Structure formats: structure tokens, C-alpha cells
Amino acid sequence: MRLNLIVLVCGSVLMALEIVGSRVLSPHFGSSVFVWGSLISVFLAALTTGYFVGGKVADRKPYLQNLGWIIFLTSFVIWAIPLFSTQIIIFLIDLGLGVRFAPLAASTLLFFLPSMLLGVVSPYGVRLAAVEVTRMGKVAGTLYAISTAGSILGTLLTTFVLIPLLSVRTIFYGLGAVLILISLLALKRLSPVQALSRAGLLVLAWFFFLELPEPSIITPEYGEIIYQRDTAYHRVFLTQNEHYRFLRFDRSWQSSMDLRDPYKSKFAYPDYFHLAWIFNPDIHRVLIIGMGGGTASKKFYKDYPQVTVENVEIDPVVVDVAQKYFHVPQDARSHITVEDGRVYVVRNPGPYDLVILDAFFGETMPFHLMTVEFLQLVKERLTPHGVVAINFLGALTGRNSRLFRSIYKTLKTIYPQVLVFPEDWEPGDDTDLEGNLIILATLQSDPLSKDQIVQAATKLKSGPVKIPRLDEYAGRLYTRRIETDDVPILTDQYAPVEALRHL
Known part of the structure; x- marks a missing residue:
């Protein structure tokens, strides 16, 4: 039960990370097929590496506590993404990598390591659960099915609930917090009931304390951000200067309104x-x-x-x-x-x-x-x-x-x-x-x-x-x-x- 819950949650966080990753890239690179192709390729490459590394490490040190430390480390890697993503992406854009290779490079630098670490979980779990060689196939099939079910859950939850309700930064913080909590199942040997009860408290703290207002950003021409929200289709920004209000989707300016005459626009x-x-x-x-x-x-x-x-x-x-x-x-x-x-x-x-x-x-x-x-x-x-x-x-x-x-x-x-x-x-x-x-x-x-x-x-x-x-x-x-x-x-x-x- 304990191992199944760990695998389920890590599978959910993995796909949530991939979905929300598109919201990190789209304000800078748009929502093109190159962005999604880069994300999917990087996550698949990271999982391939994680499966390989996880199997080797698990054979050498097949201890649940070691898996707990890997998950604990992953939470801090995820927390770092919203702190450094903008600087990394701007650096890559300045290198002139273009619309095809800049998203690929950004996806690699931001998401390869945490998704690789999460890829370690399933093969590690198989090694810990398989006490008899004759049951290896059943154990592997069950855990990978649980991991896939978690991925489906993470995809649906992120797409239909988290992104419409919360900022990207808050979602990253929440994913990291969930991983810290699930790591306690391995590090402190908490029962699933104890872990879930503490998860409830952590989620409440997430909603009430982590959803802080985004800092205002001043742009030379378009003024201060007065509203922003991630939707199912864009990251929507609303900015305002002394005379005009502007609407932006991702990195494209869409509309403007003269505050002195709402029927006039700065755009012709x-x-x-x-x-x-x-x-x-x-x-x-x-x-x-x-x-x-x-x-x-x-x-x-x-x-x-x-x-x-x-x-x-x-x-x-x-x-x-x-x-x-x-x-x-x-x-x-x-x-x-x-x-x-x-x-x-x-x-x-x-x-x-x-x-x-x-x-x-x-x-x-x-x-x-x-x-x-x-x-x-x-x-x-x-x-x-x-x-x-x-x-x-x-x-x-x-x-x-x-x-x-x-x-x-x-x-x-x-x-x-x-x-x-x-x-x-x-x-x-x-x-x-x-x-x-x-x-x-x-x-x-x-x-x-x-x-x-x-x-x-x-x-x-x-x-x-x-x-x-x-x-x-x-x-x-x-x-x-x-x-x-x-x-x-x-x-x-x-x-x-x-x-x-x-x-």
C-alpha cells in the first residue's frame, strides 16, 4: 500500500510537471508544435534515463529510505524552476538559438533533471516490491499500471483544475510540497493514513499562503501588469499605463483601449x-x-x-x-x-x-x-x-x-x-x-x-x-x-x- 501510493503520486506529479511546463515556455516561445515537441522529447529522454539509472541504483541499494531521499531531492529541484526559469530562457533567446532549438534547450535545462529523478521511482519500486523472481512480472505490471494511472490523474487535475485556478508558480510550489510529503512515507515510515492527513494540511497551506500576488512588472511602453492568469489556451496579461490598457496572450499583444475613450485603440x-x-x-x-x-x-x-x-x-x-x-x-x-x-x-x-x-x-x-x-x-x-x-x-x-x-x-x-x-x-x-x-x-x-x-x-x-x-x-x-x-x-x-x- 505504501509503495503503491508513492508510485501513484510520483506518476501524477510527473505529468503535472509536463503540462505546466508548457506554461513556462509559451510566454517566450508561443504554443507552437516546437514547444510541445521539445517538452515531450525531453520528458521521454529523461524517463528513459531515469528507468535505466533507477534499475541500477535499486539493485545496489534496495532500500525504501534511499527512494525517499531521491523524491525529497526532486521536490527542491521543482521548487527551483519558477525561481530561475525566466533568466534561463532569456539567456537562451539571447544566444540566438531560434524558435526550434531554444525551446528544446530550455526544456532540457529546466525539466530533464526533475523528470529523470521521477523516472527512477517506478523501477526502484519494482525492485523493492519483488521479493520473489516468480512474481516479478506481476509486480512490474502492477506498479507501472499504478504509475500510468497516476499520470492520467495528474494530467486531468492539472489541465482542468490547477491551471484554471492557480498561478504557474503556485503549481510548482504545490508539486514540490506534495513530493516532500510523499517522501515522508519512506523516510519516516508514516502510515498512508498519517501521510494523507498531513497532505490535507499541506494542501490547505498551499491554497491560503502560497497563492500570493505576482509582483508588478513595469514595461517601457505598456505599463504595469494589473491582471494575469493562465487559462486553458494562453497566459493572459493585462497591462496599463497612464492613457492605455493592453491585452496580451503569451508573448503577443492583442488589443488596447484608450482610457479616455473606450472606443479608441492604440493599435490601428x-x-x-x-x-x-x-x-x-x-x-x-x-x-x-x-x-x-x-x-x-x-x-x-x-x-x-x-x-x-x-x-x-x-x-x-x-x-x-x-x-x-x-x-x-x-x-x-x-x-x-x-x-x-x-x-x-x-x-x-x-x-x-x-x-x-x-x-x-x-x-x-x-x-x-x-x-x-x-x-x-x-x-x-x-x-x-x-x-x-x-x-x-x-x-x-x-x-x-x-x-x-x-x-x-x-x-x-x-x-x-x-x-x-x-x-x-x-x-x-x-x-x-x-x-x-x-x-x-x-x-x-x-x-x-x-x-x-x-x-x-x-x-x-x-x-x-x-x-x-x-x-x-x-x-x-x-x-x-x-x-x-x-x-x-x-x-x-x-x-x-x-x-x-x-x-
Whole structure:
């Protein structure tokens, strides 16, 4: 019973460590496949090493007390992770290792040692429990089953309970505290009942004393952090300076609000969505996938009384932040639904006059919102003069443009007209630099010239559209040829988003 409990808890802590490890890396490297691939590889390599070392050490010194000391040591290694992780990651970024190797190096330095030590537990437990060679298979199978069951428990508990409720730092402290407690089963020969009773007291102390407020961080432009929380999808930060409030997911800034006028933003890209009125002046029903701080939604709500906006956001925490800190309304003209954007489009037939895709996972859109299958589905939900507007972060040319050009190629297979409006870009500027690219796709078969688009924008801004620089934004229409021969059309079966963006 005692050994089974030790193996179960250590299995739980191991997987909790891997899940919460993604929250350490994502603010610096995003939530790409490279981050998860690095974490999984490092943990598997560490377990391989731990199994090998554990078997050797157990044969030489098969004592429960020795296992207790190994677990006790592991707790302090885990406690050190939140203390030094930021400095280690910044050091690796400064070395210029890139988006593929920096997460791998960080995962190795931060998580290899504690996961290797936890990997020692199962083979050590097998050696301690197997008193007869004839029962070795049964003992090994039972303990590894218990360890796997613990891993399942740790995964579910961390994903559905700990991360939504507690800070990353507190979770690390809690995992270390649990290991100290479980080590006492071996070091002090406590009974399982005694250990569990002390565990209850430790958990209470964890909740009431370790969940301390995070220290404020001052950034030169974005001010002081006034709110932060780990959700099922991001680490959400809210910062504020004298005049503006900002919303950030992991390492990407999403929205801003002028504290003097909640309908104004420091970021210009939401204003580009109003260019849709050039191609469809009779917009009444708008779907926005990806809410953020609700900048576009609020502006549509205020400026166009005839418009109904349907906001779809997958993260309920983001919805709460948007309503509480960015004053996004919810009534008959402003609907908010917590759901995956693609699932929402499948369930709702529309039709929509304007569909805006402004959803981000890390630094780019979720791949399933960029494929030809989804974009075709969106087309089927549009009115005859409907428009699709996409906010994309990327470059127009060069190595960093491959994902943008792939999306552009995908759109061109579906929509007769696809236009690109780079934010803060002028002819002659460097097209290799990353920035917000607003892509408009329409069902119109007869394209408008650049002059016609600018003229229409000039006329609109003196009428129903209250964007003073609308004609200037229209004039940023990118008219050079966009090369797509070297990039694929994105499909549900093949959408190498991370490779196109980073390799």
C-alpha cells in the first residue's frame, strides 16, 4: 500500500510537471508544435534515463529510505524552476538559438533533471516490491499500471483544475510540497493514513499562503501588469499605463483601449476592418471569430446602429476580461458565445454580410481556421455581397512570408478577389518585416482598381464610416505580385503552419 501510493503520486506529479511546463515556455516561445515537441522529447529522454539509472541504483541499494531521499531531492529541484526559469530562457533567446532549438534547450535545462529523478521511482519500486523472481512480472505490471494511472490523474487535475485556478508558480510550489510529503512515507515510515492527513494540511497551506500576488512588472511602453492568469489556451496579461490598457496572450499583444475613450485603440489594425464597407455598403450582420479586447466589436456597435455583431471566443477568461476591463457590451445587438469558431460556423447557417477572423493561438491563427475546407464553409455562410476580413501577423515577402503567402493562395482558390492591406506600410518600405496584414476576400468577380478603392473610402469616411484615416488605409493596398508557387494550399489534411512560419 505504501509503495503503491508513492508510485501513484510520483506518476501524477510527473505529468503535472509536463503540462505546466508548457506554461513556462509559451510566454517566450508561443504554443507552437516546437514547444510541445521539445517538452515531450525531453520528458521521454529523461524517463528513459531515469528507468535505466533507477534499475541500477535499486539493485545496489534496495532500500525504501534511499527512494525517499531521491523524491525529497526532486521536490527542491521543482521548487527551483519558477525561481530561475525566466533568466534561463532569456539567456537562451539571447544566444540566438531560434524558435526550434531554444525551446528544446530550455526544456532540457529546466525539466530533464526533475523528470529523470521521477523516472527512477517506478523501477526502484519494482525492485523493492519483488521479493520473489516468480512474481516479478506481476509486480512490474502492477506498479507501472499504478504509475500510468497516476499520470492520467495528474494530467486531468492539472489541465482542468490547477491551471484554471492557480498561478504557474503556485503549481510548482504545490508539486514540490506534495513530493516532500510523499517522501515522508519512506523516510519516516508514516502510515498512508498519517501521510494523507498531513497532505490535507499541506494542501490547505498551499491554497491560503502560497497563492500570493505576482509582483508588478513595469514595461517601457505598456505599463504595469494589473491582471494575469493562465487559462486553458494562453497566459493572459493585462497591462496599463497612464492613457492605455493592453491585452496580451503569451508573448503577443492583442488589443488596447484608450482610457479616455473606450472606443479608441492604440493599435490601428481594427480600423482596417471598416474597409469592408467599400465592397459591401449594406452590412447588417457581422460575425467576429476571436474576441480579444473586443475593439472591433465595440466600434461596430457604436458606429453602426443597424449592425448586429456575433462575437465568438473560445476562452471564457478572455470573454470575462473583455467585458470587465474593455467594456464590451452584451445585448440584443452584441452577442457573445464561448465556443470554437469553426464549430460555431458549422452550427450557424448565417448568412453574414461580414465575417472577421481575428483569432490567435500563440503568434498565428489556429490552423483549422486557415484551411480550404473552413474558408469554403465561411463562403457558404456569406450573403451574395459578403466580405471576409482576416487579421494576420506576418511579412509580405522573404523567409517570414511563407505562411501569409500560403493563406493568400488558399483564399484565391475560393474567392474571386483577395486584397491585402499592410498596416503602417508605404511603397518603398521593407516588405520582409513582420506586421499586421489585413486580408479582404470578396465574392465580387469584377475587381476595383486601387484608385476606385481609395475614392470609395474617401466618400465613406464623410458618410457612415467614422474612421478618419480610412482613405489612407485604403491607399496601402498592396498591388505587387504575390508569389505562391513555392507554398502549399492549406487543407485539413496538410497545414504545416509552424514549418511555414518558422523554418
